[in-house]
Amino acid sequence: MGTRVISHKLQNPGHPIAWEDRLLLSVSLIIPLAGLLLFFLYPLFLVARRSLIGSDGRIGIDNYISILSMSNMKTVVSNSLIMSGATTLLCVLLGFAIAYALQRTRLKVRWFIRGALLLPLLAPSLVQALGLIFLFGRNGLINQQTGWDLQIYGFWGLLISNSLYALPQAVMILEASLRHSDTRYYDAAQMMGASHWQRFKDITLPNAKFGLISAAFVIFTVTITDFGNAAVIGGNYRVLATEIYSQVVGQMNFNVGAVIGMLLLLPTLVAVYIERVSSQRQFGGHSESAIPVTPVFLARRDIPLGALVYFSSFMVYAIVLTVIYASFVKLWPYRMDLTLANYNITLAGGYAPLKTSFTVSLIAASIGVLALFSLVLAQRRLPRRWAKPVYLLAILPVGVPGLVLGLAYVLSFNISGSILGMLYGSALLIALCNFYHFHSQGFLTMVTGMRGVPASLEETVTCMGGNALHGLRDAILPFMLTTLVAVFFFLFMRSMVTLSAVIFLISPQLSVAAVSVMRLEQAGFTTQAAAFSVCIMASVLVAMGLLKLVLHGISKTRYAVKAPS
The missing domain is CATH 1.10.3720.10 (MetI-like)
Known part of the structure; x- marks a missing residue:
């Protein structure tokens, strides 16, 4: 009742x-x-x-025409799409490797990997960019110690920082996709003589395809709308998010900011729609009676995969721990003696x-x-x-x-x-x-x-x-x-x-x-x-x-x- x-x-x-x-x-x-x-x-x-x-108070599409005809706007739009696409590709590939390692292998000290995935969620997105600057910036620790002239600002620094920030979300989606696989399909394929690679290609990837699509569009959405990393480490690599900030805060041009906002909204809505459809299909295809796949050790697969996963986790720890260490340094990287003076914040x-x-x-x-x-x-x-x-x-x-x-x-x-x-x-x-x-x-x-x-x-x-x-x-x-x-x-x-x-x-x-x-x-x-x-x-x-x-x-x-x- x-x-x-x-x-x-x-x-x-x-x-x-x-x-x-x-x-x-x-x-x-x-x-x-x-x-x-x-x-x-x-x-x-x-x-x-x-x-x-428009500037004359009339309603029309003049703002869109003028914005899209600007030479720098074409560069900003292409930069945003290229950055989001590259970040999506990197996060999906690396995220699938980590998710697969957590679900299908017997890697040790999984808490180390789980902790690395948790850290980017604890702080604003720009913390990853800040850590990269401490390590690889013009006055970064690596440059100072080695004499190298690494250029972290711009495309590559923004790609790394965006990927570190978005990676945990990709792993969570892909883990859920792999978690619901049924071991009976793998057992049947093995009895028919299929190799490990054939089972991966013909069973694992098709079953995870909607999870891969969902992860891709979630990462694309997160990246194209993120402001923190682009503002800190983007340098001269302009994207839509920083362009909105520049137009609204720097030039008080709300009409242009609104146009760029609508342009930013369109790919996001498309991404969300595709992600929703793929998520519904993904979860609708699972069987409640499915038997989970039991992880097994396979040396030629697990050793290189483990090396990649542990190295990626180590990089996350290194960047976040560098930020923590730098917070106690008197003057990075010239006076490395420790102090609590940085926590006596009076500015901002x-x-x-x-x-x-x-x-x-x-x-x-x-x-x-x-x-x-x-x-x-x-x-x-x-x-x-x-x-x-x-x-x-x-x-x-x-x-x-x-x-x-x-x-x-x-x-x-x-x-x-x-x-x-x-x-x-x-x-x-x-x-x-x-x-x-x-x-x-x-x-x-x-x-x-x-x-x-x-x-x-x-x-x-x-x-x-x-x-x-x-x-x-x-x-x-x-x-x-x-x-x-x-x-x-x-x-x-x-x-x-x-x-x-x-x-x-x-x-x-x-x-x-x-x-x-x-x-x-x-x-x-x-x-x-x-x-x-x-x-x-x-x-x-x-x-x-x-x-x-x-x-x-x-x-x-x-x-x-x-x-x-």
């Missing part, structure tokens, strides 16, 4: 609905949808509209941006959990003809780059004398921008958690005379608690390290930690930028530790409750 009763009543108006149920459904649906309309669709509409307004607002990031992240996580839970709860109770449009609207933000969303917020809320203008320059607006930037990922996680709530529990509450509020308290919330905590910390951690979504929303009075790192580096205070990066990573690590403690406490509580029965 439970959910089915409510859905039946909604589809059949002749059956009365209790006012508590009607109130719960209305509130849980209207408020999140109003938030999506006001803080997502409306700002995007203004960006699209602004891109069509001192540690105020870090406190602001904490505040913003807590607000984003709190609002996000409430809004997402309410939306998923309402979607669960809606008839299918209404639930599907709500679902599509909820996952739409995943296709909008952070830079485009941030620019949209400037155009929407930087308006004096209006109610919306009161939000501009506040921590609340930055928190809302962060939340809607990561809205889709949180929503999909909530949907997965909600599907795990047994329908029989709600039926039991209904049979005992309980209403929707009782079902929410006694049936849904206890089972959703782990998901709620996970989504809270996901939104908190992503808000702590994001840069592109908030770069347009900061002001001299209000900034965030990731922006302070960029400002310190651009001002030449690289060791202080490293120190600030370490503070961000430490904060995110503490948050992850708290997440594990909370989840462990929840699991122990559940076990204690179930044990007597």
